[in-house]
Amino acid sequence: MSNDNRQEAAARPPSGSASLIPPPDATAPVRHPDAPAPGELLGSHYEHCFGCGGLQPHGLHLEARAREGVRVTAEFTVRPAHQGAPGLAHGGVLATALDETLGSLNWLLRVIAVTGRLETDFVRPVPVDSVLHLDAEVNAVAGRKIYCSAVGRIGSPEGPVAVRASALFIEVKVDHFIDNGRSEEIQAVMADPDQVRRTRAFEVNP
Numbered sequence: 001m002s003n004d005n006r007q008e009a010a011a012r013p014p015s016g017s018a019s020l021i022p023p024p025d026a027t028a029p030v031r032h033p034d035a036p037a038p039g040e041l042l043g044s045h046y047e048h049c050f051g052c053g054g055l056q057p058h059g060l061h062l063e064a065r066a067r068e069g070v071r072v073t074a075e076f077t078v079r080p081a082h083q084g085a086p087g088l089a090h091g092g093v094l095a096t097a098l099d100e101t102l103g104s105l106n107w108l109l110r111v112i113a114v115t116g117r118l119e120t121d122f123v124r125p126v127p128v129d130s131v132l133h134l135d136a137e138v139n140a141v142a143g144r145k146i147y148c149s150a151v152g153r154i155g156s157p158e159g160p161v162a163v164r165a166s167a168l169f170i171e172v173k174v175d176h177f178i179d180n181g182r183s184e185e186i187q188a189v190m191a192d193p194d195q196v197r198r199t200r201a202f203e204v205n206p
């Protein structure tokens with residue numbers, strides 16, 4: 001793709017499906033009063049998470065930071081292990097980095113929510129060793145449905161747009177994990193007071 005065509009692609013609005021457009025009765029997102037302050041690192045919601053877990057040796061080790069409003073930023077360094085084509089990031093890994101960054105918005109709403117739908121535009125290739133600057137925000141909320149979007153820029157927060165995503169997260173109760181997760185990991189989580197505290201930080205009504 002030529003530079004001109006790339007600029008055109010970056011400027012194009014994301015071509016989202018109808019289910020990612022908030023309904024007319026959707027409301028603006030409300031930052032929870034106990035949400036981490038702007039600038040604060042959010043930490044991991046689960047130490048073994050592939051996206052953010054510190055104890056996950058194969059993971060992306062994303063660290064998201066709270067911003068004003070219902071917005072977070074994160075940096076993701078593309079490592080050789082993340083290649084798809086030679087020297088370039090795999091698209092699925094980039095989608096994971098977007099998904100994880102969008103998932104961290106939960107900390108600011110103080111709800112537990114999982115990805116229902118994630119649509120991604122890959123605008124330009126991302127070379128190994130690049131730092132992808134991710135910026136995500138909640139655009140609207142309708143009942144349990146959380147409409148959000150994210151962008152990833154290469155090299156700096158003002159760098160060229162490489163990836164964009166629109167997503168629908170669905171609020172769930174903690175039972176979603178207890179009922180569906182493998183009992184081994186669920187039991188380990190329940191026995192860990194740190195993990196229980198982290199999970200509580202997501203819940204308005206535990």
Ligand SMILES: CCCCCCCCCCCCCC(=O)SCCNC(=O)CCNC(=O)[C@H](O)C(C)(C)COP(=O)(O)OP(=O)(O)OC[C@H]1O[C@@H](n2cnc3c(N)ncnc32)[C@H](O)[C@@H]1OP(=O)(O)O
Pocket residue numbers: 019045046099100103106112113114115116117143144145168170172174177178189199202
């Ligand atoms: C203990 C440890 C705790 C850790 C806490 C932190 C966790 C954070 C993790 C973050 C990790 C990073 C993030 C991750 O990787 S999260 C991991 C990836 N995501 C998942 O595994 C989710 C799998 N899906 C499900 O479990 C269910 O389908 C869910 C829960 C999502 C909905 O099933 P549920 O039976 O509950 O609800 P519903 O079916 O009545 O739907 C409700 C409404 O939503 C609408 N809808 C649903 N799906 C879609 C869709 N695809 N497109 C468009 N719309 C959709 C639907 O039409 C309906 O609308 P309306 O009719 O009301 O208008």
